[in-house]
Amino acid sequence: MRWDAVLLGAALFGALAWQARRDHLRALAWRARLFDDCGALLERPAWRMDQTGWPALEGAYDGRPATLALILDDAGVRKLPALWLATTVAAPLLVGAAFDAIAREQGTEFFSPARELPVRLALPPEWPFHVSLRADRSALLPDSLVMAGARFFAAPEAKEIVVSPRGVRLVWLVGEGRRAEYLVLRRARFEFARVDHKVVAAQLAAASLLARSLEAAIDDAGRRVA
Amino acid sequence: MPDAASPERSRPPPHPAVVLAVAALLPGMGQVMNGMNTRALTFIFFMFMLGMVSWHLTTPEHSFLGRHAGGVLVYAISVLDAYRFARLRQAWHRARLADSAGS
Numbered sequence: 001m002r003w004d005a006v007l008l009g010a011a012l013f014g015a016l017a018w019q020a021r022r023d024h025l026r027a028l029a030w031r032a033r034l035f036d037d038c039g040a041l042l043e044r045p046a047w048r049m050d051q052t053g054w055p056a057l058e059g060a061y062d063g064r065p066a067t068l069a070l071i072l073d074d075a076g077v078r079k080l081p082a083l084w085l086a087t088t089v090a091a092p093l094l095v096g097a098a099f100d101a102i103a104r105e106q107g108t109e110f111f112s113p114a115r116e117l118p119v120r121l122a123l124p125p126e127w128p129f130h131v132s133l134r135a136d137r138s139a140l141l142p143d144s145l146v147m148a149g150a151r152f153f154a155a156p157e158a159k160e161i162v163v164s165p166r167g168v169r170l171v172w173l174v175g176e177g178r179r180a181e182y183l184v185l186r187r188a189r190f191e192f193a194r195v196d197h198k199v200v201a202a203q204l205a206a207a208s209l210l211a212r213s214l215e216a217a218i219d220d221a222g223r224r225v226a
Numbered sequence: 227m228p229d230a231a232s233p234e235r236s237r238p239p240p241h242p243a244v245v246l247a248v249a250a251l252l253p254g255m256g257q258v259m260n261g262m263n264t265r266a267l268t269f270i271f272f273m274f275m276l277g278m279v280s281w282h283l284t285t286p287e288h289s290f291l292g293r294h295a296g297g298v299l300v301y302a303i304s305v306l307d308a309y310r311f312a313r314l315r316q317a318w319h320r321a322r323l324a325d326s327a328g329s
Contacts, residue, residue: 051321069321075314107262110314115261116237 030193031055034070037197041204042066062208064167065090068200074177074188075108081177081188084159085195086111087203090167091211097139098164101149105132111171112160126150144213152206161210168211172203239319245312249305256308260315269304273297 032049035057039045042059050056054070067088074081099121100114117134124146127133131153133141145163152158152170160171174195177188240259249256253273257266277297284293291298 052317056321071318075311107264108311110311111318 031070033193034195035068035200037194038068038200041197041201042068061089061204062212064208064211066204066207068204070174070195071111071171072188073109073111074182075110076106077108079106080179080182082173083175083177083188083190084111085172085174085200085203086169087172087200087207088167088169089204089207089211091215093163093165093167093211093214095139095142095163095165095214097135097137098162099133099135099139099141099145100160100162101127101131101133101153102160103128103132103153103158104130109160113162114160124149128153142214144210144216148206148210148213163210163214168207168214170203170207170210172199174199239315240312242309242312242316246305246309249308253301254304256305256312260308260311262311265307269300269307273300273304276300 031054035047035055038057039047042057042061045057045059047055047057050069052069052071054072056070057068059066067086067090069086069088071084071086072081073084076082097119098113098117100112100117102109102112102114105114114132114134117136119135119138121133121135121138121141123129123131123133124141126146127149131149142163145161149161152161157173158170159173160169162169162171175190175192177190181187181189245256245259248259254266254270257263257269274297276299277294280296281293284295
């Protein structure tokens with residue numbers, strides 16, 4: 001047996017394994033620091049690594065429980081990988097149904113509850129045509145959601161609004177993978193070191209405002225009925 | 227902390243192993259289990275199309291697998307695709323359940 005060839009092969013394999021581990025640890029360290037600038041935006045912030053392998057930040061915003069989560073979406077065909085920010089504000093809302101509005105639907109949005117919702121609703125005239133609107137039952141879209149959707153979907157980064165009796169979630173694009181690296185290596189690498197805290201603050205404020213306006217609309221409706 | 231807007235919470239996605247088994251036995255049905263009906267039809271269409279191409283490029287002397295190699299290739303890709311999406315859906319669902327576990 002050529003022991004020199006075996007040794008050379010083992011050395012090459014070891015070098016590759018060491019490099020792969022180093023890259024993996026670097027990627028984990030990069031992910032772990034993505035929310036470093038956003039801790040001050042939430043009351044009682046608690047950081048954890050999500051089961052998806054991406055960080056999540058929990059806390060309270062404007063007195064309501066809030067969760068920030070990141071979603072790597074590299075499931076689309078002929079699309080650069082996208083990193084979405086999911087901003088969830090929990091509030092008991094007496095909405096008549098669970099609503100999901102998603103922009104430029106590809107059918108590969110594994111994070112979206114859209115496919116669980118059987119009823120397709122007509123789009124409000126204020127909303128752009130690239131939005132798909134669904135609900136779990138036939139229901140009228142609350143006025144505050146119509147107005148919030150028109151503002152939200154005016155931006156190209158807007159992806160999804162989910163409103164259910166448990167609260168509100170907004171999904172927003174925070175970055176796209178580097179083109180060259182994805183085309184050659186199919187690896188999702190991003191240019192930034194931290195998620196922009198201004199973007200996160202704006203999403204938290206928008207989600208909280210929507211939750212508050214839905215609560216207020218429900219209060220008004222309740223008073224009118226009374 | 228409750229995960230606010232997740233109607234999917236009450237209906238967990240099918241287990242990836244089940245999706246894998248179904249996708250391996252019934253072409254395209256893994257995608258249907260993942261709720262991606264259009265994707266299932268697209269896969270089936272390309273299975274037939276590439277299967278026909280490889281059928282016409284081979285002779286009766288070739289094996290059954292060889293004659294349908296194009297379709298079998300797309301079939302294999304469809305199984306991997308179904309499993310990948312089932313894993314992604316399960317990971318996202320469990321992560322959102324972890325939000326509610328902290329309440």
